[in-house]
Amino acid sequence: MTAADTAPRQTESLTGHSSGARAWIVTGLLVVFMMVNFADKSVFGLAADEIRADMRLSATEFGLANSAFFLLFSVAAAAVGLLSDRVRPKWLLLTMAVLWSVAQTPAALGGGLAVLIGSRVLLGAAEGPAFPVAQQAALSWFPNHRRNLPGALVTLGVTLGVITAAPGLTWVIHHHGWRAALWVVAAAGALWALLWAVLGADGTYRTDAPEAPSVESAAKPTYRRILGSRTWIGTTAAYFTSYWCVALMLVWMPSYLHNGLGHSAAASGKLVALPWAMGALALLGQAALTGRLMRRGVSSRWARGRVGAGLLLLGAAACLALPLVDGAGAKTALLVVGLGLGGAFPTVAVTTVAELAPPARRGGALGTMNATVTTAGLIAPAVVGQLVDSRGVAGYQTAVLLSGVLLLVGALAAFTLIDPARDAARPDA
Template identity: 65%
Template sequence: MTDTDVAPAVPARPPKAPSRSRRRAWSVTALLVVFMMINFADKSVLGLAADPIREDLGLSASAFGLANSAFFLLFSLCGAAVGLLADRVRPKWLLLTMAVLWSVSQAPLALGGGLAALIASRIVLGAAEGPAFPVAQQATLSWFPNHRRNLPGALIVMGTTFGVVLAAPAVTWLVEHHGWRSAFAAVAVVGVLWAALWVVLGAEGPYAADPAAASPDVPATGTAPRRVPYRRILGTRTWIGSTAAYFSSYWVAAFVLVWLPSYLQEGLGYSSASSARLLVLVWGLTAAVILGQAALTGWLMRRGATSRWARGRVGGILLLVAASACLALPSAPSGTATVLLLVTGFGFAGAMVSVAVTTVTEMAPAERRGGALGFMNAVVTTAGLIAPVLVGHLVDLHGPSGYDQAVLITGALLLMGGIAAVTLIDPRRDGHLLSL
């Protein structure tokens, strides 16, 4: 048998997609950005309306933290289960089901109910939102080859920041003028509208089933791909490093969503209006950093840099910058220095989310991507289960100074995550090992 008898599994560089396909790819990406905006608007409502909810329902900081942690009770489990399901069921229908369940879960709080209704509603919402990010990323990246995935992957992450940036002023206005229950009704209606659009416009792309999405880092073998056991993927240094780094980023997201408004007001003495502006500034910087990271990573990869450098080390360095800011924040003088450290510490951490997802997507075989991302999301989102309860407990024990202790814990986690990203992530190496 000669070399010409075996056709390569994928070309070294995929052919240029026709303009119609490119337009469809970006249309689907835009719709999934909105999907993630709604996802994080749903998450942020409880934090943005924290004070009136706690006052109306008579909740302590620990009880309010417990209600927020209830959101993550099934979040991780469903993230892993639906991640596995995404390797067998079309992501279009999984995403549609999630969006419908989000809206249904908001109804009890929109219509009335106390602490029990709040906890039950958050558990259902968490179960429906747990798989959202990995499945949305899987659906989006199916439209792009590996060397073009940095920007669309980053845009999906930026959807999470846009959701909070838009939700912060809107929810604040609704709460002040129509009560906190109106905010839950509003996000429920938006979810239904998105679901209707997705039925018509949603689809998976042409790179959904290829072995490596034409990645130049993964050699073509000319043979049908073996089904790699999940345990081998989860045991790679790249998966472990990406997951550890992503965990620290998610911890920051949980802190910001649930407790940052209260920290700004109770811990740092800002008014509610100033707190809303600072919250928008944090999420705005997060979006800018995510976009900048995607641009830098894409530029490095086009010039021949491996993902170890372009993704792992760029993301890891951003985490180390965030860690330094958080560790310095509690001892900083009030004023400009506090604002700069706070915005940097919480704003720089978000870029690792996009890095972790695109890195694992690059490394994992196509038929295992949904599960690999789902398991990563399941581990990472346990941060959302732990962080709200821990911060609430520290605040109940130590008052406003409890926030400072929480920020120091956050800085330590970011430091460990940054080190893991810099030292462990290498998808070319681990992708090759998985192909053997």
């Protein structure tokens, strides 16, 4: 067993900080937080045909309206990520959840495209910091060698949000309209905020407790050094390609299943959950494998970087194989595997950067990574919209092939660049 692995255990014993029931209660609340977050995001994808018909939008216009969600998303992620190194994450998360509910209200009440876009811009600004701050809050309850499972569970909230929301929101949309679905997710956000105000708390491994001497308790490096490291660059590049798949699933997959592959609207509302379920299995499998490897003394270069690269590589292979098969069933299966595995990199990204950055720099490092990565959400919906307008249903398949190429690039970046132990040990420039 390595010093890097044993040091957190020794520190945990010396400080008296242990992750008990409270840690898992907070982690559970943060899983629900991410569920609500992605239920918010999924409404537009589930109601794509209804919104386009109601507002008479082309595919390009609808793609641009979805891209507007990410207009301030990345800026807010970076700004609040840096702020979370100084302000307690508990209050930042509470503020975000309240703003989510407020942001849904204008479009839920009515109005045209301008109101819809304005609401989405506000919602994007409020949701941009959600994932990095939620991960920072969860990981602050655990030392490095125990972070794979809570990190995976918070990421799993993304999947559970879509899986649980898709059937219910699809029913609401078809029976009561897409604006009613906005009221549903607004109420969910308000209820979570109430629970978090009572039960939420910050962990003992945030900034006040010493951690592993090799990484966690090193002298504070500058943000420039962290963000310029090969590990941060490789992790961010790989995560960007993974988030591209996430954006594609959120915005265009229901339409692809219905309009491109011929599934009924009801079936599409159910099938859309499958790649998220595939991603959930990959997340849990990755967390278990990575945790086991690290407990045996395997470096993060292999346990995180190369395991994550393998996920992206498998996703790329499935996406690129799409033109080689015939039939809606076979294409749907490859789509599920390709986008599901391709979108399963977030836990690798978050735990890798959390290992690289000490507690006092962790929020900024995670937030800046998320800000960079989520520009994929700004670009992907508009690009796919243009492909669909210009190529018809064939544009959907072209979009999946483009995702496969990007995932190959991401796998290469993760395989060759990620090594947090190496980069954390570098002397300051």
